[in-house]
Amino acid sequence: MNNPSRQKTLLYVAILSNSLFLAHHSNAQSGESARQEIENVLVVGTRQAYRGEFTSLEIPQSELSIDAKTLRDAGALDLNQALDLSSSVARQNNFGGLWNSFALRGFVGDENLPSNYLVNGFNAGRGFGGARDLSGIESVEVLKGPRAALFGRGEPGGTINLVTKRPTFETKGELRLSAGSHSTYRSDIDWTSPLSDNFAVRIVGFYEDAESFRDTIDTQKQGLSPSFIYRFGEQSQLVYELEYSHQEIPFDRGVIAIDGQLGLIPENRFLGEPGDGPMETDVLGHQLEFQHDFNGNWSTLVGFNYRDTSLEGFATENGFSAPDANGNFGRFRRYRDYDATYQVLRAELTGSFTTGELEHRIIIGVDADEFENDQFFLRIRNRQSNQEINVFNPVYGAYALPQPLPNTDRVETQESLGVYIQDQISLNDNLDIRLGIRFDDYDQELHNRRSNRTSNYSETQLSPQFGVVYKATDSLSLYAAYGENFRPLSGATDDNHLEPNQSKSTEVGINFTLNEGLLEGTLAIFDVEQSNISTVDADFNATAIGEAGSQGVELDLHGNVTDSLSLWLSYAYIDAETENAFNDPNFGTEVPAGSDLLNIPEQQLSLRLVQRTELAGKPLSLISGLLYVDERNGFFSRQDFKLPSYTTVQIAANYELSNAIELRAEINNLLDEEYYTNSFADVWVQPGTPRTVRVSAAFRF
Template identity: 30%
Template structure:
C-alpha cells in the first residue's frame, strides 16, 4: 500500500516508518557513521568539482538546501539554486557531507571525492517527521522513481520486482498540468482511457483488457465506491502495475492495476494556493495546507480543497465540482502510528456519450455535436473515510490494519442515442433515469517482516482482506408503447423533444461480500538472485435482489491466485525477470441448469529486463508477455436465452518504457507498446478478431529542459507527442462480420513552459502554461459501440499561478 517515508531515531538505530494510507512502520537497524574519523584530504592535489541535485522522495527539486563539505579546518558550503543544483570546488579526499533544508531531515555522511575528474552526487531528502533520515542516491531527478510498494505491498526496488511496474511522479504530473487520469496515463505505453461511461468514470484499457476499477492508496475505486472521475488535486503520483495481480489485490480484470497515491501530512508548515484557468472558461482554484498541530509534531494535518467550473468543447456540456480532503496523522510513539483520511466530492455534468459511427468510420459531424437531451443533468455526491493503524513489533516486524468506507449517490438522467434510421439522418433516443446508491467497506490486516535462514533473506507478507459492497438502483423508463424520441444528427432541434413521461420499471439491489487470505515471501537467495512467491485464496458471495422484472439470485465462488517470479541481476545496471501470475473476477448469473457462473480467470506469462545505468542516467523496462483470459461468458448455442462460459481471450505484446536524463537539465520520457489482443473462443463474436478499443500500437514521448543558470534560471520548457494506431470500435460478430467499424489512429502534440521564481523571503512563485493538442488535431480516443464514439479535445490552453510558502 502506498505510504510516504517517515523515519525515527531511537537508541542509536535508524527506524524507518512508512506511514500513510495505510501507514506502515518498518525498522531497519543501521548505525550512524562516525564521519569525522574518516576525514582525509590530499592537500597538494589540484581542485576538482563536486556537483549534483537535491530533491524530495517524490522527485521535486529542493531550492535553498544547504550542502556542506568539511574536513577539519576545511569547510565549504553551497546552496541549491531554483533547479535544486549545487556545485563546489575542492581538493580530493574523504569529507563529511551535510545536507540541510527547511522541512526536511539533516544527516552527516562520508563522501569520497575522486581526483580523476568531476564528481557527481545527487541526494534525496525525506520529509522531516519526528526524526527522519536522508537517503543519498545517485541520479536523483524529478522523473526518477526507484522504489514501489504497489506490486508486492512491501518497499521493494523496482528492478527487483518480477513484473512491469511504472510510476508517474509528481513532477511529471505538474509539468503537464494533469487534471484527469487520461492525461496522466498517456505517459505509459499500452495504457489508454478509451471511454469514460458518458462522463461518469474513466475506464482504463491496459494490455488489451478494459477495467472500470482503479485504486486509491491501495483501496478499490470501482463503480460501487465511485460516481465520477477522481480529483487530481490530492494525487501525489500514479502507480501502474501491468498484468494479472490478484495475489495481493484480490478480484481484478487481467489488464493490471492503476493506483492513485494521495498526498500526506507534512511535519513543517506548508501553504499553497493555485489558480488555473484556460480554454472553455476553465476556472479551477486549489488550496493545500499542511503542518504540525502540536509542538512535538506528533499530530500532523493536511487540508486540500479544490473546485472546478468550466464549459466544454462539447455543446451544452459543463463540469462543476467541489473536492475537500482533510487528513490527520498521529504518531504517539516511535513504534505506533494512526492516520485518518476523509474526502468529499460533489458536482454535476451532462451524460455525454460522444458521436456515433456510420458505416466503417465515426460519423462526419463536428466534434462538438451533442446527440442527447441537453436539459438532463447528471448530479453526484460521494464521501470517503478511512482509518489506518500501524504498530512496529520489535525491529523487524510490522502490523498494519486499515479500513476505508465509501458512500454516495448519483442520478443517471439522460436521453442518449441507441439506434440510427435507415436514411442515416436520425437517431432514436433511449430515455432512462436511474437513482444509484452505493456503499463500500474495505478492511485489510497485514503483517510484514524480515528474517534470515542462514545466508538467505526473507521478506514476508501475510494478510486478510474483507470487503462488503452495496449497490441499489431505482430505474424509470417511458411506459410501454410510448412513441420513440428522435433527433436529427445534422440539424438537431433539442427544443422539439417532447416532455418526459416516466414510470418505475425496476428496482435492483446487490449485496456482495468478499474475503481473502494471502501469503507472500520475497527470498534473496544471493545478492543477485531473488525469488518472489505468493498464494491467495478468495471467497465471493454475490446476492442480487430484483423487483418487478428481474429475478433474484445468489451465488458463491472461490478462487486460488498463485504467483511466482524470478529476478537476476548479473551487474548493477541490469536485471532480468520472469513471472507467472493469476487474476480472477467473479461473475453473476447462471447457465440453463441454474449453475452459477465461475469467476473469469486471467493468467500471465511475462519476461523482460530492467535497466538502471550509472548515476541513473537511463532507467526503464522492456518486456514480453502473454495474458490468457478464460471462463468468458458467451451465448449458449443450444439455448439462445442463456449463456455458457466457453469464451477465451488472449493478449500478447511487447512493451518498452524509459526515463533518460540526457543532462542534469534535460529529461526524456519515452515508451512504445505493441499489443495483439484477440478473441480465441466465442459463440457470438468472430474468432481471431481484435478486442474493442485496443490499439495495436501506442507510443509516447515527453521531453523537458530546465534552465539552471543565467537570467532565465528557474525556467523550463517541455513538449511531447503521444499516439495510437486505429482500433475496433465494436466487437465483430459472427452473424454480421462486415458491420463493424474502425476508430482512426492519431498522434497528439502537447507542450508547456513554466517559470519558478526563487524564494522572496518566505514565498515562492510558480507560473505554468500548457497547450494540449497543440496542432488542433481531430481525433477520437476510443469507443464502446456504434453509439458511443468519444472525440478528443481540440486545442486546449491552460495557465496556472501557484503561490507557495
C-alpha cells in the first residue's frame, strides 16, 4: 500500500532509532573507563522488547509464564490448550474453529476478529491465519492487566505474549512422532546448531493429519519456522525468524440447544455440509531484530515485523431460528475471502542510572504499525434458498449447494505511531515506584468497495500507568498498580465517531516465593472498568456506549514442592457483568444492566501435579491434571441460557528410555465428561472433546 504518511512515519522511526543508537554510542565512548566496560560485555541471549529487566518480586503487576516443560507435561499443542493452564483466561467463540478467541479477566476484544496476542512483543493475533499451533513456541506469557502504556492498543483484560524458540550455539535436535484417538497423527521436528562461531540456525516444523469426534470433520495442518542468529562480535546480534503455516479445517459452528436444553442431539452431530470442503488459512510472517549492548547498563533493540494471513472457503452454518417440531433446522451458506497484513517497526532503549540516592531503570521507545483488514463476504439465508437439515436425522448433500449473494466487500486500514517511556525508580532497597505513559496517534480508513465510499477516523490517546512495589522480605513483595488501556473499534468512521474502547484497572497483590524459592506465586485482587463497548442504538446504528465491570481474585502457584514433586495451580474468581442497559447488535434485543458477560465462569481452577521417579533405573514422570470451569452465560441476549460447569481430568506419563529416546502416553478427559467449552448463542455451542488417548515417541539427536 503506497501511503506517503506511512512511509514518512517509518522513516521517522528509523531516524529516531539510529539517533538513539549513535547518541548513546558516542556517550559510552567518551572516556577510557567506558571503553574498558564495553570490552568486558558478552551477548549471551536475546532481550524482550517492552519488558526491561525485573525479577518476579519487583513487578507491580500479575504475570504468569508457562514454560516449555510445563507445556510439554500438559501435552499442550495449541494456544487454547496452553491458556487452559491460566484460570484468568476463558474460552470464547472460536469462529467455527478457525481462530483463537479468549477473555482475560472477564473481557474479550472485538468479537468479529481473533483475540490479539503478541509474538516476541509483536502483534500477531490480528489476522486470519487459523488457530495458533505451539510448534516453535518456547513459552506462553499471560500478562494481566492493562499494558497499553508500553504495548499500545490491546485487549482490556491483559496481554498474551508468545516467546519463540530461537537458535542456540549448541547442536541439538528432536523428532517427535505421535498418534491418537480419531486417527490423529502428528510429527514435530526441532533442530538447532551453530554453523560458525558467530552464526547459528534453528528449524522447527510440524505436520498434523486428524479426524475428529465431530462427524465428517477432517483437518490438516502444517507449519515451518526457520530462524538464524548472527553475532557481530561480543555486543551486537541480529535475529531473523520466518513463520509459515497452512491449515485446512471445515467450518463448524457446533451443536444447538433445543428449547434451551443441551444434549438432545449427540455431541458429534455436525450440522453443516461436508460438500463445502475445508476452509484454508495461510500465514507468512517475518521478524527481524537487532540488539546492541552498549555496556552492562544500556541496551538498544530495533525490530521489524511483517505478517500476511488469509482465510478462504465456503461454509453452511447453523441458523438462528429454532428447529420446528419435526427437527427441521434452517441454515445459511457463506463464502469468505479474508486477507490481512500487519507490519510494525520499533526502536527501544533500556538502561539504568542514578540520580542522587535514587536508582532508575528506564525504557524509552517508539513504534509505528499498519494493519490492513480486507474482507470479501457472500451470504445466502435459508429463506432465500432451502438449506434445512434435520437435527435428529441429518442427510448431507440433499440438495445442490446454493450460490451465496454479495454482502460485504471492504478494506479497513489502521495506522498508528506511538512513543512510550517507563521509569521504575528504587527509592531505597525495599521500595520501588513505576511510572509510565504512552502517546498514540492513529488513523483508520474504511473503504467500502460495494458503495465505492471511503471514510476516515483519527484519534490521539494517552495511556498512563502507575505502580508501587514494596519488598517486605527476600521472599515476599506487596504491590499496587493502576493502568489505562484502549483499543480502536473496527468500523469507526467520521460519521459514527466510534471512540476507542477504554478500560481502567486497579490491582493490588503479593508476589511471593516458598520452599527456599522453589515455589513462586502471586495473589491478586483486581477491578477493571470498561467503557465505549461497541453496540447499536435504538435505530440499530453503530455506537459505543456500552459499559461493563469485572472484579475478582486470582492465585497462581507453581514450582517444586519437594525434590521430586512439582505443582501447578491457577485459580480465579471473576464477577463480570454489564453496567448499563444496551442493545445487542447481533440479535437486536435489549440487554439489561447487571447481565453476565458471555462465556465468563465465576470460578475456574487449573491444577497439575508431576511426580518424578524411576522405573528400571530410568527417569519416569507421572502427571495428573484437572480443569474445572464454572457455569457460564451462553447467550448474551438470553441470560437464562447457561453452559453447565464441567471438570476434565488428564493423566499422563513420560518415560526416558535413554538420553536419546523418550516415550509418552496420555489420556485426556479421563472420566469422559460431556461438556461445552464456549458458545455465541444457543445455536452456536462448541462441545468439548470426549475421552482421547495419545502416545508419542521423541528421538533426540
